[in-house]
Amino acid sequence: MSRTQETGTLSGRNLSISQTILLSFTVITAAATIITGFTLYRQFAARSRQMMTESAERLTERAVVTLEDYLTDMRQLSDAMYYDVIKDRDFKTDSIDTEMNMFYETGRDRIVSLALYSLTGSLVSAAPSAIEKPGLDVASESWFSRAINEVENFHFSLPHVQNLFDDPNYRYYWVISLSRAVRITVNGVPRSGVLLVDMNYSNIVQMLDDINAGNSTGQYMYLTDNNGNIIYHPKMMQISADILNENNEAVAAYEDGVREESFGGETRVVIVDTVSYTGWKLVSVIPSSSFSLSLSQMRSFLVMVMAIMLLAIVLINRIVAAYISSPVRKLDDAVRNASGETPIPDDSFENGSLEIQNLGKTLQNYQKRNSQLMRDIVREQEEKRKSELDALQSQINPHFLYNTLDSIVWMIESGRDKDATQMITQLANIFRISLSKGNTIIPIEDELRHAINYMNIQQVRFRNAFEVKFEADPELSRYCTVKLIIQPILENAIYYGVKNMDEDGMIIVRDWKDGDDIYISVEDNGFGMGKEEVAQLLLEDRSKANHHGSGVGLYNVHKRIQLRFGENYGLRIESEPDVGTVVIIRFPAIPYTEENRKMLEEGGKEKGV
Secondary structure (H helix, E strand, O other), rough: OHHHHHHHHHHHHHHHHHHHHHHHHHHHHHHHHHHHHHHHHHHHHHHHHHHHHHHHHHHHHHHHHHHHHHHHHHHHHHHHHHHHHOOOOEOOOOOOHHHHHHHHHHOOOOEEEEEEOOOOOOOEEEOOOOEEEEOHHHHOOHHHHHHHHOOOOEEEEEOEOOOOOOOOOOOOOOEEEEEEEEEEOOOEEEEEEEEEEEEEHHHHHHHHHHHOOOOOOOOEEEEEEEOOOEEEOHHHHHHHOOOOOOHHHHHHHOOOOOEEEOOOEEEEEEEEEEOOEEEOOEEEEEHHHHHHHHHHHHHHHHHHHHHHHHHHHHHHHHHHHHHHHHHHHHHHHHHHOOOOOOOOOOOOOOHHHHHHHHHHHHHHHHHHHHHHHHHHHHHHHHHHHHHHHHHHHOOOHHHHHHHHHHHHHHHHOOHHHHHHHHHHHHHHHHHHHHHHHOOEEEEEEHHHHHHHHHHHHHHOOOOOOEEEEEEEOOOHOOOOEEOOHHHHHHHHHHHHHHOOOOOEEEEEEEEEOOOOEEEEEEEEOOOOOOHHHHOOOOOOOOOOOOOOOOOHHHHHHHHHHHHHHHOEEEEEEEEEOOEEEEEEEEEEEEEEEEEHHHHHHHOOOOOOO
8 A cells, every 4th residue: 555545544534533532522521511610600600799899899998098098188288278377367468378389389299279269259369370360250169159158168079170370381270179168367357268279180080090990891980979970980071972871860879888780771780989078979880791701711711621621632633634734834835935046945845745745846847947937038028128228229310420521521611620620529529428438328427528519519500590508517427327318309409499490599408406316408499399299209109209300319318218217217398389398307316336337237227326
């Protein structure tokens, strides 16, 4: 029997046995687990509910103690201010501004402001600000009237924005106002007044937020006054926006302790504890879903018991599956990591079954063939691109040369030997730059020099019928460009722009750098052309285009730039009849170095510098 047949037989036999054993053990384990688990689950659920409730009670008690300590500090601050400062002063001659500011600085992390008002609501002293808001009627405030009407008590307001004083920083603070009635002596006569301590509401919020943040099972606490008005709730914004509801109004009638309530279609446990001196009630809520979440550990335990009972069968199945699938996974990883430079290694399949070995060798052969095909395609594309570039470069029309030589002969016959010599020198410079030792990439300064020589010849030929200006940036002289890209555009500007103008023609050549690109523009004030004609100048099907200028033409220049630098570069033409034409050349800013020149000559389009 072959190795393949043995493997297949073993796999089939194990698969059948694993199903039988897995089914038998699943039935037995499920029956035992359901009976045992149901009993344990009920006991654990009852105990868990009791423990969660007791834990919430203790947490509520600690939170109430913390709140009472904080509020006691506020009452003591009010007592100290009254008995140590206000009671023994005659406000006819004395001021308490210094002492009030001292008390404020002592407790500024817990209080927003301190203020003393007369019975009529007039401000006697305040800290830190004594600039009341205009139009303020203090006597109508609830905290003021409660203090006057119940002189023996401290009074705590609901949270509100502090609205008494202007803040120089244009900020507003949420506060809880602690007010009390006091006796103010003025010129020896005692009068009634109100001492106000605006507590920083954020301290209470932070205190209760920290407690709520520790509850991860859906439990939460909220705080109400004795009428059920909410002072704090972890979802206060949603409640204020009527997105959520809370059973706070019913809490006003609850006694301290633990009770169940039904709210929002859910049964939940609430724990109520009253804060001394204030009548506030701190309410802990345990939704029924929290008890379910607490039982998740029990469910996890039951699942773990079942998993242990099934572990032996799972391990056997894993061994067989690993024996069959390991060679396949190894070959799959090798294929995923393989590339043209990283072939599929022999050791990824040579230790596998016969089928795996055959598959690995087949994939290896396919990979080698694909890599060779890709190299051939890349080479063919590069050769094609170079051929296209050479063909475009070879299209330079000798018409200009013929005309120039005719002009030189005419000058010699006319006795203008000096002008003929100068024109021959300019022509030699043109051909020297055109040859460029066989290089296609030259510095911008050489390309501009070629253009200047060309225009010098043309101005002699046309007897200075037009003016030429070159506005070149010297800092761009040592950047790379494709040679012979300005001259064809200048030829167009002469023959189809300014040659036959009645007025003085002007051609301006400029260059500049913008970001990572360089731009060269050739602008003339000639006859111009319409939008339809402009749109056809750079068509690939040149039979449709109106050919301007040299045999190379605008399309030739545009295509040569794109072949070197990519499709994002080339020419842009703007023209308007009777106004003129602007041709803008765009190519990447690549410093001219021998390394960069060779990279571009070899066909690199990326600016890898």
